[in-house]
Amino acid sequence: MEQITVVTGGSSYPVHIGEDVYRLFSEEYKELLLQADKIAVFADGTAAGLHADVLMTALERAGVRPLIHLLPSGEASKTADSFIACQSFLLLHGFTRNSLLIAFGGGACGDLTGFVAATFMRGIPFLQCPTTILAHDSAVGGKTAINMPEGKNMVGAFHQPAGVLFESRLFATLPEREVRSGMAELLKHAMISDAAWADALLSDMRFPHLPPAELDRELMKGIQVKAAIVGADEFEQGTRKFLNFGHTLGHAAEAYFGYGAVSHGECVMIGMAYSMLLSETFGGVRPEETDRFIGSAVRSGYPLERLLDVPFGPLLDFMRKDKKAVHGEIIFVLLEHTGRPFTQPVPESVLASAYSELATRIRKGLQS
Ligand SMILES: NC(=O)c1ccc[n+]([C@@H]2O[C@H](COP(=O)([O-])OP(=O)(O)OC[C@H]3O[C@@H](n4cnc5c(N)ncnc54)[C@H](O)[C@@H]3O)[C@@H](O)[C@H]2O)c1
Ligand SMILES: [Zn+2]
Incomplete structure (x- = not known):
């Protein structure tokens, strides 16, 4: 497993890549997870169908049982409708300023989840658990957004994740x-x-x-x-x-x-x-x-x-x-x-x- 730290003006956070990185949920991420009053995984439908058990087992081992909100696969999730549905999901389930989100999917899921985290109650923390090769780019750097019919990534925010956990075994199923x-x-x-x-x-x-x-x-x-x-x-x-x-x-x-x-x-x-x-x-x-x-x-x-x-x-x-x-x-x-x-x-x-x-x-x- 390899790790680097991203240092920005406002924050610094680790990026981990390799096999079995989710064991870190029971180690350096345990405190963050246990501090949260509620946790939701926003999961790309395809990635979840293939691999949600790997993530959920690791989270359960760390002592948490998050809610899962399934998103349409890929770019179809980065819409205003999907954004509103995510916000409603959090409100309906009583999420607060002390809650935590986890993005599980490719760049589209990460961008949407990050934007929801940036705006829900004016900003809550989130973790990136990317499942695509492309997300080595999108999950790092804190740019979050949704698309508009008028153009790509037109509405969004800068919001850095609390950490990025790249389980590289999940790439095996990528088309x-x-x-x-x-x-x-x-x-x-x-x-x-x-x-x-x-x-x-x-x-x-x-x-x-x-x-x-x-x-x-x-x-x-x-x-x-x-x-x-x-x-x-x-x-x-x-x-x-x-x-x-x-x-x-x-x-x-x-x-x-x-x-x-x-x-x-x-x-x-x-x-x-x-x-x-x-x-x-x-x-x-x-x-x-x-x-x-x-x-x-x-x-x-x-x-x-x-x-x-x-x-x-x-x-x-x-x-x-x-x-x-x-x-x-x-x-x-x-x-x-x-x-x-x-x-x-x-x-x-x-x-x-x-x-x-x-x-x-x-x-x-x-x-x-
Ligand atoms: N925020 C940034 O800085 C930044 C940088 C680059 C790209 N992006 C954004 O990232 C998005 C593209 O990300 P992407 O290429 O990851 O696409 P994506 O999120 O659309 O995922 C691509 C496809 O792969 C599927 N998938 C995901 N994980 C899988 C797995 N492990 N096995 C099999 N299928 C899997 C998804 O369901 C989807 O159909 C674009 O919206 C782009 O604008 C953002
Ligand atoms: Zn790009």
């Missing part, structure tokens, strides 16, 4: 698409921090068959990148924006396809390819690097071809609502070179021509 989705965020962490690491990932994207111990080590590296950035800039005034590499077009694509239709990480992969292309103009990325990125993504099964049928107009409308947009300018995270990100306002005319170039380059990648 290939979800492994791919999670590995895209891992690649993002590499692309913004470490050229050699990114290079290694791009040349050997053996998803979904990484041996578990190797995967844990890789995820810990990703968590370290995220923890360092969040520690330096909790509220995204500066460097935390770098974590949005690939997300400006990625979120737009996700909203366009319909939340959940193409996975978050798959959309981020599309967005990173676009950002690489823009980095040829504004940074020092060479065209062959972008082509290699696209080639690796295609070979690893990322559905870049989905973009070929998508007109630019609707994506631009979504990108105009991006939370990084300032005074009507769309701000992109680009690369001076791999490992060295910067932010750049990009005129819409440049975005449009880069988008048609992206289609050309994807076609080339599909043929090679």
